[in-house]
Amino acid sequence: MILKITKMAFNKSENYVWSARNVLGTGATSVVYLGTNKLTGDPVAVKRFKNNQLPLREFQILRKIEHKNVVKLLTIEYETLENFPVLITEFCNGNSLAGILQSPKYACGLGEQDFLSVLSDLTAGIKYLRENQIAHRDVKPGNIMRCLKDDGTAVYKLIDFGTARQLKEEDQFETLDCGTFEYVHPALYKRAILGEFDTGGCRPAVDLWSIGVTLYQVATGRIPFNPFGGRGAKTLMYKIITEKADGVISGVQNTPNGPIIYNSTLPESCQLSNGLQKIVTPLIAGLLEPDFAKIWSFETFFYEVDEILSRKVVNIFYVQNVSLINAYLKPNETLTDLRKLLYDQTELSPEKQMLFSRSAIVTGVDVPSTTKKDPMYLLSRVDTAIITPQITCPQWNGFDSKTDMDRNVHKPDFHKAMSSGTAGYQMERLIVKHCQQEKLIYKLINHLSNFMNRTFETLDYRAQHLRDKCKLLSFTADFIKHCLEVTNYSTTTTSRKDFQRILSESDRISQTIAKLHDKYVINNSNKEWNRISANLKLPTTTRLDTRANVLREQFQQNLDCLKKFDYFNAHTEYIIAKRQIEQILQKLKHILMSEVMTEHGLLCERFNEWYPSMQVDLLKIEILTNDFDEIRREVQKFEHALEPDQQHYKEYVNDLKIRGQQTYNLMSRRKNLNELLKENQKILTDWNELLGIFKNTVAIT
Numbered sequence: 041m042i043l044k045i046t047k048m049a050f051n052k053s054e055n056y057v058w059s060a061r062n063v064l065g066t067g068a069t070s071v072v073y074l075g076t077n078k079l080t081g082d083p084v085a086v087k088r089f090k091n092n093q094l095p096l097r098e099f100q101i102l103r104k105i106e107h108k109n110v111v112k113l114l115t116i117e118y119e120t121l122e123n124f125p126v127l128i129t130e131f132c133n134g135n136s137l138a139g140i141l142q143s144p145k146y147a148c149g150l151g152e153q154d155f156l157s158v159l160s161d162l163t164a165g166i167k168y169l170r171e172n173q174i175a176h177r178d179v180k181p182g183n184i185m186r187c188l189k190d191d192g193t194a195v196y197k198l199i200d201f202g203t204a205r206q207l208k209e210e211d212q213f214e215t216l217d218c219g220t221f222e223y224v225h226p227a228l229y230k231r232a233i234l235g236e237f238d239t240g241g242c243r244p245a246v247d248l249w250s251i252g253v254t255l256y257q258v259a260t261g262r263i264p265f266n267p268f269g270g271r272g273a274k275t276l277m278y279k280i281i282t283e284k285a286d287g288v289i290s291g292v293q294n295t296p297n298g299p300i301i302y303n304s305t306l307p308e309s310c311q312l313s314n315g316l317q318k319i320v321t322p323l324i325a326g327l328l329e330p331d332f333a334k335i336w337s338f339e340t341f342f343y344e345v346d347e348i349l350s351r352k353v354v355n356i357f358y359v360q361n362v363s364l365i366n367a368y369l370k371p372n373e374t375l376t377d378l379r380k381l382l383y384d385q386t387e388l389s390p391e392k393q394m395l396f397s398r399s400a401i402v403t404g405v406d407v408p409s410t411t412k413k414d415p416m417y418l419l420s421r422v423d424t425a426i427i428t429p430q431i432t433c434p435q436w437n438g439f440d441s442k443t444d445m446d447r448n449v450h451k452p453d454f455h456k457a458m459s460s461g462t463a464g465y466q467m468e469r470l471i472v473k474h475c476q477q478e479k480l481i482y483k484l485i486n487h488l489s490n491f492m493n494r495t496f497e498t499l500d501y502r503a504q505h506l507r508d509k510c511k512l513l514s515f516t517a518d519f520i521k522h523c524l525e526v527t528n529y530s531t532t533t534t535s536r537k538d539f540q541r542i543l544s545e546s547d548r549i550s551q552t553i554a555k556l557h558d559k560y561v562i563n564n565s566n567k568e569w570n571r572i573s574a575n576l577k578l579p580t581t582t583r584l585d586t587r588a589n590v591l592r593e594q595f596q597q598n599l600d601c602l603k604k605f606d607y608f609n610a611h612t613e614y615i616i617a618k619r620q621i622e623q624i625l626q627k628l629k630h631i632l633m634s635e636v637m638t639e640h641g642l643l644c645e646r647f648n649e650w651y652p653s654m655q656v657d658l659l660k661i662e663i664l665t666n667d668f669d670e671i672r673r674e675v676q677k678f679e680h681a682l683e684p685d686q687q688h689y690k691e692y693v694n695d696l697k698i699r700g701q702q703t704y705n706l707m708s709r710r711k712n713l714n715e716l717l718k719e720n721q722k723i724l725t726d727w728n729e730l731l732g733i734f735k736n737t738v739a740i741t
């Protein structure tokens with residue numbers, strides 16, 4: 041990092057140096073500067089207190105703690121010239137969560153991965169403080185810093201221990217100093233903001249409420265409880281937070297004296313997937329509880345967070361709704377549990393679900409691994425058509441060109457820039473999302489065609505094999521039957537009638553398989569899709585998502601210009617930036633509402649033309665595979681039943697041979713003629729019998 045330290049405003053202490061121009065942030069009690077270690081050049085944060093006093097409590101608490109999710113105190117030093125104390129802490133290079141949420145990109149809250157990182161790091165930090173019996177008492181996005189590591193990952197750290205206290209779980213505290221208006225627990229609010237002391241003391245659990253508010257804001261970009269007058273409406277705020285029903289996670293008044301709109305779910309604009317919202321909402325509701333008797337304990341909170349973080353995300357593309365779903369599975373959960381989770385999110389009951397992974401229809405208990413780019417596909421067994429999603433174009437307040445020459449436009453321009461920024465990012469996200477959906481539809485078509493191709497190739501081969509086997513078995517059965525007819529050998533003859541049925545069944549299945557084999561393997565079903573989709577533009581050629589990315593970058597540069605340029609000294613640049621923003625927004629709107637909508641609509645239309653026959657064949661595969669396996673089992677049974685027949689008969693013939701040999705031996709040894717004649721008689725009968733058998737056997741084979 042290059043530190044911009046100017047000669048003009050330059051402060052130093054024994055080991056550190058900082059410039060008054062490099063302000064990292066300003067709080068109620070302090071200003072924090074970017075500084076550097078004189079010897080090593082390492083960047084640090086230098087916190088100077090507005091009253092120039094050393095905050096002993098903050099120092100004492102910070103001195104004792106060391107955890108990766110809590111900012112590290114390096115030392116305390118005194119400014120060389122004016123002798124005021126400064127706290128030197130590690131520098132967090134990635135802005136505070138409050139700062140991040142103020143940027144238009146995150147106006148609707150953080151994305152899924154970032155949210156989970158905040159949840160994990162914030163909980164780990166709070167857990168560590170709990171283990172050391174410290175209540176922070178000012179948890180809010182402004183006091184959570186992001187540190188970006190070299191590999192691009194982020195670590196979130198708690199800062200600002202100005203209001204922290206050493207407290208045990210059962211401790212109650214009376215207080216006048218407290219955290220920040222929007223984030224404080226109702227009990228603390230009543231005391232510190234309304235100044236009323238008629239109830240019992242506060243408990244360390246006040247932190248849980250602030251965590252709830254923080255998590256809501258990180259998930260949505262907004263604070264959950266908001267009276268129309270904002271901070272001024274103190275009594276109304278108190279009413280909102282204390283009168284909310286169980287399970288309610290937000291309460292907002294949109295008009296003066298208007299109704300308070302309570303909600304138990306996260307708003308539609310929230311960036312988190314439905315699957316994550318379903319498990320995070322009860323967590324937030326458990327924390328936003330005004331009654332100390334009902335609020336979750338820290339242990340419950342830690343347990344529930346661990347439970348959420350241990351879940352495995354399964355990415356599913358729900359084809360009929362053209363939407364990506366995230367299902368959060370517990371570590372030991374199976375495909376059956378996944379189907380239930382999918383039912384919760386899609387109302388498609390498990391029997392109607394067909395899950396298709398890259399290579400096959402998913403069956404059994406194991407859940408295949410997925411990614412966003414390679415999800416599992418959820419197909420309905422009953423609905424064929426996919427519904428073309430409708431897009432509502434985000435709105436924004438355009439800059440008014442009349443105010444270009446007005447010197448008081450900075451503030452309104454700032455709000456319009458925020459509104460434009462939010463709309464710009466929303467449009468980009470929608471374009472990227474729809475392009476991704478299109479890519480997934482194309483991928484699915486490819487996967488399905490390949491799957492059909494492979495399946496029918498294998499099935500046809502197996503069917504031919506089974507047919508050959510049946511022929512062989514039929515021949516063997518006939519042979520045995522003949523053998524039995526010429527000898528007196530009796531056995532449990534296998535029913536030929538049964539086998540006749542098996543034979544005709546296997547013929548029927550083989551014929552169906554052969555037809556589908558010709559359709560998919562010989563004629564190549566992709567031809568059909570290629571014909572139907574002939575005039576569609578592939579997402580890889582339109583590259584609407586890349587164009588949207590580029591426009592968003594240009595747009596962000598102009599937003600930065602608006603912030604940076606001095607209206608008075610760089611008037612032209614300022615106005616150009618505003619015009620550019622307007623133009624880029626119009627371009628994004630055109631891509632979204634015309635190009636994306638048209639392509640998407642056409643693709644869905646063509647898919648709906650192609651898919652029904654594919655769906656029928658997909659279902660046929662399942663039925664055919666089942667029927668085929670059934671026949672195979674029956675053939676096997678028949679084969680096994682023939683075995684003893686063949687075996688016994690072989691033994692019977694062998695026995696005859698042995699007896700013939702014995703008779704011959706006997707004959708050569710016998711001296712007595714009578715005996716000899718008797719023996720000859722017997723030999724003759726045996727030989728005739730034996731000959732008859734062999735003649736027949738030879739004739740048959």
Ligand SMILES: Nc1ncnc2c1ncn2[C@@H]1O[C@H](COP(=O)(O)OP(=O)(O)OP(=O)(O)O)[C@@H](O)[C@H]1O
Nearest residue numbers: 064065066067068069070072085130131132136200
């Ligand atoms: N270690 C740090 N690295 C980078 N920036 C920091 C660091 N510590 C503080 N800041 C910035 O300075 C701002 C004010 O810091 P801090 O919250 O500690 O001051 P405060 O006066 O106690 O604030 P308040 O009481 O109003 O919450 C933070 O919001 C953040 O933007």
